[in-house]
Amino acid sequence: MFSKSVYWFVLLFCLSHSGDLFAAEVTQLVFVPGGNYQPLYGTTGQEESVAPFAIDQTPVTIEQYVSFVKKNPRWRRSKVVPIFADSHYLEDWKNDLSPGVNSALPKDSPVTHVSWFAAKAYCEAQGKRLPTLNEWEFVGQASEIKTHGSKDAKFRQRILDWYSQPYQPKSVSRGFKNVYGVVGLHGLVWEWVSDFNSILISGESRGDTGLDRNLFCARGALDAGDVSDYAAFIRYAFRASLKANYATGNLGFRCAKGVQ
């Protein structure tokens, strides 16, 4: 009699912990050596330097995000605070803990419908942080073979082609691997950065108009760099349109970490 109860107890105990047994692994970090680069919107004519850093090899997946909300109830859809994530947060999930993965929505596809605050919280829970805009753009310049692939018109066109396709969830392993070994910076999802709100452009982005001078302090110090990099324009414009609690369907993230 007693042994039967113990059996049930052990079974229930194990089931309650099954989430932990099948928790998705944390993504590998890739080391990116520092360097200089010309940001699209930076201090006029000046290159900015990026210190060496480490970045997740792939974007955070649905499976990994499920582990996170299991351990952090305040980031479940039913509990999240509106100022941190709007009504579109995880809106395509069946419920708090079930994303409803299937062949059209692979569990190792990038998690989307996550806000900036949610992405930050996920990274902090891993002892990491979001990449800065400069870090993302720096590593995002690279093609499969060149660190400055964005100077290559064919590579830029590939990126524009990706941007023009409707969003289709894909396993993160299907992203292209750049020369640093980072996968899927282009071609999977848009990605949050830690300082997404450091872009000072208005609808009228032709230069320092009178309108600009009233909207922004010292806006005149910033100007567009390589105007032929239209893909970068799209990224910057997209980031400038975001609010911190937005959770849209083709926007995900990956994490980064400083290196000493």
Add this chain to the structure above:
Amino acid sequence: MYKFMRHFFLMLLCLMTFMCARQEASQQEHSHKPSGLSIFQLNSKWRTQDNQEVELDILNGQVQVLAMVYSSCENVCPRIMADMKKIEQTLEKRKISSVGFALVSIDPERDTPQKLKKLQNESHLKGWTLFTGTETGVRELAAVLGVQYKKISDTDFAHSNVISILNKRGEVFYQQIGLGTNPSHTIDNIAKLVFVQE
């Protein structure tokens, strides 16, 4: 069978108690839990110009006129403060009181409480609350208010010019965008908030 069921439910009870204890400890609740859209949901730490260690909910309970500036800003920040002072004077004329004025520094590294005190004295900001915090706290507050900013040199920032009006619960109710904007809409919105019973 009956004996087994008794044992089973006893074990189940123990298990459930155990699982409840395992759940993430609920947040320490203040006596007033902030609303879901309130900036007081941010738990960042700040210092005022009087070197008081505070959280943003020090602003709770009063309508606030708030902007993000920095003390070594040469041209534009004085104009934002002038715009805020214009609002302050107009409110006084219309006998609308109990409105707070706040400035938050986007340069926490260089804007110490002492620097803020100096700014307050030199710009005649009597009764205003000035905040300096951490880079993370500043980035989060700016994100929530929709303020854009970027460091462009060791001493300078480019930033958007926004004056936010918060209701008594710390929710953004209205924003005045740009410099030298006619404050009449802002004043009307402040008046609406001041006379709401919360």
